[in-house]
Amino acid sequence: MIPDFHGKKITKIPELNIEEYSELTNVKISLRTTISLNNLRKGILSPLVGFNSYEDTMEIMKESRLPGGVPWSIPLLLPVENETFQNILDGDMISLNYNSKVKAILSVEEKFSIDRNKYCQKIYGTDDKLHPGVESMMKQDNSYLSGKILGISSDQEFSEFSQVDPIELRKMFKARNFKSVTAFQTRNPPHRGHEFLHKFALLTTDALLLNPVIGPKKPGDFSDNEIFESYKIYVDNYLPQKRVFLYPLIYTMHYAGPREALMHMIMRKNLGCS
Template identity: 35%
Template sequence: MVSKPHGGKLVRRLVAERTRERILSEQREYPRVQIEHGRAIDLENIAHGVYSPLKGFLTSDDFQNVLDEMRLSDDTPWTIPIVLDVGERTFDEGDAILLYYDDLPIARMHVEEIYTYDKREFAVKVFKTDDINHPGVARVMSMGDYLVGGEIELLNELPNPFAKYTLRPVETRVLFKELGWKTIVAFQTRNVPHLGHEYVQKAALTFVDGLFINPVLGRKKKGDYKDEVIIKAYEALFRHYYPRDSATLATVRYEMRYAGPREAIHHAIMRKNFGATHFIVGRDHAGVGDYYGPYEAWDTFDNFPDLGITPMFIREAFYCKKCGGMVNAKICPHGEEFHVHISGTKLRKMIMAGEQPPEYMMRPEVYEVVRSFENPFVE
């Protein structure tokens, strides 16, 4: 059975067209707050239920509980603070305000609370470090001094160059039902697929009805693959190596936090809201640098027996010259001298040098897609 939404009900914070027109016609009467792209993406994810049960940005009780307990104040598992920061107070609690991205009014927000917070506490509890070299820490330290909590109503969608690949939770749930899938495993990615990814995905698929590959589109760190490259690479992989009746692809816009174990839980919750019953948890999931242990995210799931989605822990795959294929440490008896580990960093260097990776690392069809781009990487 497709999973129930997190918290029991799929949130939809979209206003009726007549209400939307009225709000937009009166927009000069509302305090106006500019937000950056990541917050606008969070707004969309709240409005379409990707972040169910959230109906808006966190108030102080929920914010503090997420930091301290990795749960909302009603004890619902929740690990990443979804907050709106502002630099100054230009409105009051109880006000309705309009949130703008560039000159586009994105949402109306009903301000329940305006509160201060400790940035260092935020960073240390979420990212386990206050090192400014961590991209998530740097983001927190650059935030405004106040957080604003309250429910939102979406007025406009952000421009979406990948709309044809975008499905909302209400749509994926219908799709899975039409496909006859009762058990669905989701795979989160921000990379072009290599044979290690394919091994993990297909290993998981053997135990469920369907595979839901859900690439993250949005701001990424320097050196990550560009959104279009990831999509085109997966299209090639699907075209040649995946059965149509047991795998599907749809994107989600999301700003990576690189919060390691906490973000692994958050990613699982998001896919639960899409309807997935299982979630593949990767090695060093949502990690960056050496801030988290290789399989630390796996242990974190032990703290959430009530998560409502089943984590799938599949060991890192490598090519064994003796076995003659992709394997992992649990099934391969041979020594390290026979193993070839697939490193994302190594693959990037090969691609940048114009060198085609061996077929046991990357499918040639995928490589052809990547090399067709003049520069496939974020600068």
């Protein structure tokens, strides 16, 4: 059967009316954070309603679960520059900005720092700075915020790619009476080994969602266009189109091994894959 949303509920965050919040303190955020905001807005990261707190982060590091027991393997953190961090107080309302555009409004509830070496050992299995996830973590200031997100802009990065809405995708599955859907996660163009997996999935489930990752990756990975254009040619010529769906997942890879594999499963579960 098509599964419930992770944590039994979808948590979509309302679209932001930017004009109402023009006078707030502006806080710069990264592209990774901007992409995470869009996935929160769409419900792809259900049951999260915002960035993880210190307590959340410690529990996820230790148990790969949220404090209530729901499986969750990589903390969703909101890093900010240390100078900005020092000037923000609990209870402040701030705007989160990327490339001089307001992306979200946050009511700050907590400021915290973490032991980043311990974090990297737990999440990535190493604190070697040659690891792309560790490198990304160590480059940012050890200053994090959490709180209530009041709204998120619908203006997304990578707008040339049509990221699917979980509710709309689930409606498509329901309209076709699909009871089981296999998701295929990839950050590479298709090859013959993939083709075997895809066709085997179509023998055992009703439909296949090809869900390549679009977004920042490590040096040496294929470009977004190379990945997605090759998949369009492949789907058009080699797969039964009534049972195959091709949509990108706009996401920043962590390269976190088994923990990232679990996160990919959670996101595809929220998209309706069984």
